[in-house]
Amino acid sequence: MSKVHLGNEEQAVNDIHDILKAYYKVAMKRFTDNVVLQVTERHLLGSNGPVRSLTSEMVGDLQDGELTDIAGENFSTSSARNDLKIKFERFQKALDVARQATI
16 A cells, blocks of 8 residues: 555656656667668668569569469469369359349
8 A cells, every 4th residue: 555655756757667668669669660661672672682683584584383483372272262263153153043043
């Protein structure tokens, strides 16, 4: 019960602590955002960055296997997509039959 009633000085210390804690949280998020932004702009998108070397001519010269390695789907994703496509076609046919039945 002795800590329930704080003096003015203790209350001011607690308030300042809370304010600094909130400021630190916001400042750290902004700092990390700035670091990520600068790294992206200077190193990845810069004049000598790897994104500049990715041209349409370079992609056009890649073999099919290389393109699959870089941007291809894995088997499970491709299989799931094909299964969903087949289900969609079946549902579309069932919807067409239901529409014909209501006419």
